[in-house]
Structures are given as structure tokens and as C-alpha cells.
Amino acid sequence: MSDQTSTPAGSAVIVGGARGIGLAAVGLAASRVAAMTVLDLPEEAPQVGKAFPGARYQCADVLDPTSLEKGFALAAERGPVTSVFVPAGITLPAPLLEVRQEDAQRCLMINIMGAVNTIQAAAPHLAPDASIVLCASVAAYTGGGYIGGPVYGASKAAVISLTKGAARELAPRKVRVNCVAPGTTATGMIGDDPDVHAMFVERSLVGRLASPEDIAESVLYLWSPASSFMTGAVLDVNGGIRL
Numbered sequence: 001m002s003d004q005t006s007t008p009a010g011s012a013v014i015v016g017g018a019r020g021i022g023l024a025a026v027g028l029a030a031s032r033v034a035a036m037t038v039l040d041l042p043e044e045a046p047q048v049g050k051a052f053p054g055a056r057y058q059c060a061d062v063l064d065p066t067s068l069e070k071g072f073a074l075a076a077e078r079g080p081v082t083s084v085f086v087p088a089g090i091t092l093p094a095p096l097l098e099v100r101q102e103d104a105q106r107c108l109m110i111n112i113m114g115a116v117n118t119i120q121a122a123a124p125h126l127a128p129d130a131s132i133v134l135c136a137s138v139a140a141y142t143g144g145g146y147i148g149g150p151v152y153g154a155s156k157a158a159v160i161s162l163t164k165g166a167a168r169e170l171a172p173r174k175v176r177v178n179c180v181a182p183g184t185t186a187t188g189m190i191g192d193d194p195d196v197h198a199m200f201v202e203r204s205l206v207g208r209l210a211s212p213e214d215i216a217e218s219v220l221y222l223w224s225p226a227s228s229f230m231t232g233a234v235l236d237v238n239g240g241i242r243l
């Protein structure tokens, strides 16, 4: 794909791009990639077409490999897929000793197997030099916290490991795989309680929450040739919240 200064090229797919960080990446990509396909759970997502005129949208569940395969086949109609971002994920605030089996399994399945299924569905359609970006979290390092509990944190630590394994396995095809590890980001996932927001602002060295665009910019960097020597890496975008 191209950087901001050249003519947009390439075909991007964002899995989980109907809202939040994914939707911000759709919008920022509008001037930087030629074609966009967004996959997510809702039947329709009119905000996607507003963010990226001409973007294609298809309903898909990361737990349903067939729906992902259909989505990537749709994207490939516009040329080999050059850029993939997988923000699809759910949080799980429950404490470890209280978490219900079915909730833990769903969180682990969506956050880990969702990324596995997406990479498998994307693989036949990837261009040489394609860039895949997975989505971890600061919670991977902290064992979860307020927004996501220990099971969520473990799922995001697994995403970091998966990033490294996928980078190694896809390197012979010249495909790079990296992940972003966002800090607390102002999306629906963290809710709108001002006291909770204030607590995270206080912990951030930058003195604010991340905007979805803060995270999306790092994704577009990892898609771009500017990051061509990065693979298997974790890009921490957390305002220094752990320091």
C-alpha cells in the first residue's frame, strides 16, 4: 500500500471495522488505500460507507470461518489483499474467581481464534508484501485490569504470541504480521462513566485517553512501507500508562 504522499493503492480488509478503533482505521485509510472491505457482525453498517466512500461491507463472524472466507473472496475481487487489520474482539471484566466458563470460552475464542480464523481466511488472497495487523492490548502485560479482567488479558497475551508465530510462518511469502497494543481508548468498549475515564486519564503520562484515531494511525503505519523492517513486533500505543 502507499503512504500519504502517493496515489492510494492496494486492497485492505478490516475485520471488526463497523465501529470503534476499526471504524477509525476505515476512515483514516480512505486517503491511503484504493479499496476497502469491512467485515463485522451487524447486517448493515452505513457508517462504513461514510468513512470510506466505495468501501464494501459484509456481515461476518470471526467464529465462522466460512463467513470470513466469503469476505476475503469479496475483497480479492478488487485485487490481491495488501493490508489486513483485525480489531474484532470483546472484553470480559469478570474477576478470575467469578468468571463463568461460557463467558471465558467466548472471550478466548473471539479474541484468539478470531485472529487465527482471519489469518487462515486471508492467506489465499494475500499479496506479496502484504501487512497483517492484529490487535492486542496493554492488558496483555498487566494480566487485565479494570476494563478487561484476567481472561481478557490472557487472550491478548495470546494475540502477541500469535503475532510472532504468524510472522515467522508467513515470512517466506514476504507477508509481515505485527500487532498494536492499545491503552485505554475512548470507544464503546470502555463505557462512558466519567469517573472511570478520569482514573485512566490520571494514569496516562500523556494526560488523556487514546482516541480511536490514535490507534488507527499506528495500524496505518504498520501497513505502510515505512514499517517494512518490522514483523512479529508489538507496537505499544498506550500513552505511557504502564510507566
Ligand SMILES: NC(=O)c1ccc[n+]([C@@H]2O[C@H](COP(=O)([O-])OP(=O)(O)OC[C@H]3O[C@@H](n4cnc5c(N)ncnc54)[C@H](O)[C@@H]3O)[C@@H](O)[C@H]2O)c1
Residues within 6 Å of the ligand: 015, 016, 017, 018, 019, 020, 021, 022, 039, 040, 041, 042, 060, 061, 062, 063, 086, 087, 088, 089, 090, 091, 110, 135, 136, 137, 138, 139, 147, 181, 182, 183, 184, 185, 186, 187, 188, 189, 190
Ligand atoms: N477500547 C480500548 O480501551 C481497548 C484497549 C486495548 C485493546 N482494545 C482492543 O481493540 C479492539 C477494538 O476495540 P474497540 O475499543 O474498538 O471496541 P468496539 O467494541 O467498539 O469494537 C469491537 C468490534 O469488534 C466486533 N466484533 C466483536 N465480536 C465479533 C465477532 N465475533 N466477529 C466479528 N466482529 C466482532 C464488534 O462488532 C465491533 O465492531 C478489540 O480487540 C479490543 O480488545 C481496546
